[in-house]
Amino acid sequence: MVPLLFLAACAPGNKLHVPGELSRPPRPGAPPAGAPVAAVADFSYASEAPGVIGRDYDQVRQIVWKGEPGKAMADLVAGALTDGGSPAVRVPADAPAPADVPVRISGSVRRFEVNARRGGVLNVLTEATVTLVITASGPGVPPSWESTVTSGTTLTDMFPTPDDLREALLSAANSAAEETARRLLEGRVIPAPSAADKGGGGTSR
DSSP: OHHHHHHHHSSTTTTEEOOOOOOOOOOOOOOOSSOOOOEEEOOOOOOTTTTEEEETTTTTTTEEEOHHHHHHHHHHHHHHHTTTOOOOEEEEEEEOOOOOOOEEEEEEEEEEEEEEEEEETEEEEEEEEEEEEEEEESTOOOOTTTTEEEEEEEEESOOOOHHHHHHHHHHHHHHHHHHHHHHHHHSSSSSSGGGGOOOOOOOOO
């Protein structure tokens, strides 16, 4: 009987789905005024199994998401920049920055995963990890500028739920986007915004 249960758990249809899209947390106030200072191109992302972003080790099943990590992370980075007072837009991976936007940010999503594994007799750990490799080009951008950002989130519950998976993934993804925005400012890839420019919201093209 045990082998039959194991085979059932490994069946292709036994999957745990992460619901919805990734989004920035709501911020008070209006978005900063002025023209975009950066265009964030959709990041590259490669996966051996499209749609599979992790594994529930306790229940022996895949964790899947219908979204596109490269586009989602580019959108979050553009949103994090805008939220911090530096307006940014997202553009397709093969598109140049708009003529009026001085900096083009690109890169790749190296890790985009959420896994669930037993942490004890009565709890399961839901662990999300996002790693980005970021490059930038444009007037004034330091030559060969590149940065690698990794963010992780761990949640504990009695068993993994789709909402727990999304919460962990959303937290790790937004933390990675915010750290990317911080490094772009710290590296003087984009100019620091004035205090008056800082606000909420995001834009995309």
